[in-house]
Amino acid sequence: MTGCQKLETHEIEPSKKRKWLTKKRLKLKRKREKSKRKDANKKDPRRIRPKGLKKKQNFPTAEARIKYKIEKAKLKEAMLVEKLKKYEVPEVQGPMVKPEELTGEERFYVKKMAQKKSNYVPIGRRGIFGGVILNMHLHWKKHETVKVICKPCKPGQVHEYARELERLSGGVAIQVIGNDTIVFYRGKNYVQPEVMSPIDTLSKKKALEKSKYEQSLETVRRFIAISEKELELYYRHVALYGNPQTRNADLELIFSKEERVCSSDHCDVSEDFSGMEVDSDYEFDSNEREFTEDETDSDVEEESNCQVDLEDGEEEFEVPKYPA
Template identity: 50%
Template sequence: MTAEEKILYKLRKARRKEERLAEALTKIEPKESSETTHDPEILTPEEHFFFLKMGLKCKNYVPIGRRGIYQGVILNMHLHWKKHQTLKVVVKTFSLEEVKEIAVELARLTGGIVLDIHEENTIIMYRGKNYSQPPTEIMSPRITLSRKKALDKSKYRDGLRAVRKYIPRLEGDLELLQAQAKMQAENKTEAVEDFQNANIDSINSQGISNLQPENSDKLRELLAGNNESSEEESLTDSGTESCSEALSDIFESDSDTDTKEKAEQPLYLNEFEKFPVESDGEPEDFEEHLRQISADSRKAKSLEKDADLPQLDEVDQMFLRAASLLKKKRR
């Protein structure tokens, strides 16, 4: 939900609540009867001044709280008027207009006279010249609300007052949002128009630049110069690369080539059979050579039995073992 939709939802809800509270108030308020008509007595200015001064000095008062007027308030006023001619009615948590309405209602229900409203919350009332204590039906009239219903009425009244203060605030917020939306739409249209005008100006400037050959010639010369410089740079780069390759070819050693060839050629046991022999009258085959050595040793044993045997070196023993392994593998 957008902000505008939220405010509209709250506004509809508040208006429904206002209607509901107003209906509840109309239902709970008592109906007026013809028996409660009020005919106030006429006081002279001197009497009015005297009773008003007496009422300001007196200390007896009746409080009216959030419940407003109900049966107990009127009964309490008549009980005070038994001994005192004037009375203060202190009204709390009400505005000046509501205090005036309460004063008129008290005068109608009790039959007294309103002398003045002091400090916007104190009603000074006079009981009348020919006052006599009325019966209980008048002292606590049925047309007024009971204590519980008066409390319910005060709740409805406070809720209605709060809702009626809240609705104008929501309406103001809604108007502000709508005004902001209009401003944003206008700004967008202005931005689009400025963009279109800028595009038109750029197109016109491009057309004018095409009509100016001198500027284009200068641009071509600059581009040609840039191309020549780039070609020279490429030539110098290629020259340096060729020099580096030549140096690498010159300083390339034979040891690297030899190591590569050795790494490529595998070493097998069969290579032991092909030893190049460059001796004086000795056989080229390695096995025959070994056989001759063994035959010579046998002959020497037979001829010289007492003589010591020739001791073979470690290298010869290794060769003999290798030859025996080769024979086994061939078999």
């Protein structure tokens, strides 16, 4: 067919309608983000407190204030313990796998091999969860050993992690380096399991929530211990020096008595002076002679210029002049 015309093709530009956010869409986007943050903050353990409005209270004594703080902290502690019960995972019941026994030479060889390699699995604030075991199995696919590094690790917690990881992964803990590193060996007859994340472990999200509650619980318990110590010190202070409120009242009473005594003495003195009578016969003579500077100087000069009449046979004595 010679008379057929070719169809023309035109490229259609994509719509620019939603390319830029309008003012309304930007507001809606920010509103959605704000609602997400609010939902996330509701689960934050720092917001957990006993129900009811927060009231500002005035306490009569320091003892009442400390006791109120301890009582409130213990309520929060009980609430956190209840929350943590949701994250407890029961251990899977089944036959226990015995760890492989290695000779001294084999252990030495595995340690040297682990030192040369740099592959590792980190354990952070979430602790041990399914992702850690999964990463260990993925490392064991190509390497015989793997290092597990626990960064926020308390003293003595490394050995607990080592026992737990041995149970969950089926590997052998060869060496504990310092307070934060464990070397694991996969075993001689290692076979990668089909399910590499054990059932009796938490997910990544739940492990983070659990770590937040645990951190909050630890802080609350530390606060309770400090408050109880403060209360004990207060009782000791009262036993030694007495109640500060009664002592202040006694001091105020003493000061008030002293002020009364002082005021009464002042009144008596003023009365004594007011009762004195001035002698009317005594008159101050304003014409009494007063010495001036000129007169005193002239008197001194006259005394210095006066000559003493010497008797016969007496020699005149000159007064030595010393330098000024």
